[in-house]
Amino acid sequence: MIETGTPRHGVIIREHKNWNTKTIYNNGHVMHIYRRQPKVLRFQSPMLNDFNQHLCGGWSMTDIGDEKEATVRQLLLGKKPFACLSFWPDRHSDAVDAQHRLLSAGLVTDLRKRAMHSGHMIWDLLACHNMRVKDIGDLRALEADFDEWFISGFLGEEISAFADQKLSSFFDGWDSPPLPLWLTGLILGYPVENTMSLYLE
Numbered sequence: 361m362i363e364t365g366t367p368r369h370g371v372i373i374r375e376h377k378n379w380n381t382k383t384i385y386n387n388g389h390v391m392h393i394y395r396r397q398p399k400v401l402r403f404q405s406p407m408l409n410d411f412n413q414h415l416c417g418g419w420s421m422t423d424i425g426d427e428k429e430a431t432v433r434q435l436l437l438g439k440k441p442f443a444c445l446s447f448w449p450d451r452h453s454d455a456v457d458a459q460h461r462l463l464s465a466g467l468v469t470d471l472r473k474r475a476m477h478s479g480h481m482i483w484d485l486l487a488c489h490n491m492r493v494k495d496i497g498d499l500r501a502l503e504a505d506f507d508e509w510f511i512s513g514f515l516g517e518e519i520s521a522f523a524d525q526k527l528s529s530f531f532d533g534w535d536s537p538p539l540p541l542w543l544t545g546l547i548l549g550y551p552v553e554n555t556m557s558l559y560l561e
Contacts, residue, residue: 369423371410373518375399384413391419394557401505403552405497407441412549415443432458435487436465440549441496442488442527444534446474454481462487469530486534488527488547496546499523506542509556515542 361511368388374381380399384391415422421518424430428447434440447455459469469487476482493499501521518540524530527547532541545555 372443379510380553382557383408384410386419386421386491388415391421394554397503397557398509398551398559401552403497403505404501407439407496407549408546408551409439409549410551410554412440413554416548416550423545428458432461432487435462435467435489438489439558441491442530442534442547442549443486445485445487447483447485449481449483453484455485459485459487466490470528470531486531491527492523493525493527493543493546494523500550502542502546502552505552506556510559518543 368385370385372383372385374383378393378399379391380397382394385524386391386488394421411430412434414429420427428461431440431443435443439474445455445458460472460500462469467487470491471483471485474482474484478486489495503515503519522540522543530547533539535542538544539547542552542555544550545552545558
């Protein structure tokens with residue numbers, strides 16, 4: 361067993377004969393279990409990591425603190441390709457400050473107002489590195505990983521369709537209409553093995 365973090369907190373990987381199981385714990389509580397993950401991946405990128413998965417919005421890790429600040433740091437450190445941060449209207453100045461920090465580091469940003477279903481307004485700060493999808497990592501290696509774990513040709517046409525797309529193009533529609541799951545995971549910096557597990561679910 362490979363453990364990062366203290367027991368029953370953080371990421372714990374259990375190795376089986378033909379695959380791994382990754383469990384995310386938060387102070388003893390199971391946040392998610394990713395089953396049937398490949399033991400070895402060809403695709404590698406410093407922009408994909410479990411810390412980004414903690415920032416997915418689906419759960420909150422008690423030791424991260426300010427998730428918006430943690431997300432900004434991941435972007436600034438080159439450990440996350442793309443993010444969307446939402447701020448309540450009374451936190452507009454925080455959004456502007458975060459935008460200035462990201463712009464100063466050479467990232468591409470867009471700060472826009474959005475109406476919620478409740479009728480309230482919210483500020484969305486979209487930010488990404490000035491790069492294309494194919495710059496995140498070797499997409500042929502990614503395709504080979506999926507081919508080995510699923511059916512050959514699983515991603516072939518989709519990879520060709522998105523490889524040259526600039527990350528900033530996803531500012532308009534990164535979640536609506538939904539992108540393919542592999543692409544959403546890739547641009548948000550989630551581990552490939554986690555995305556594979558979600559496909560199997």
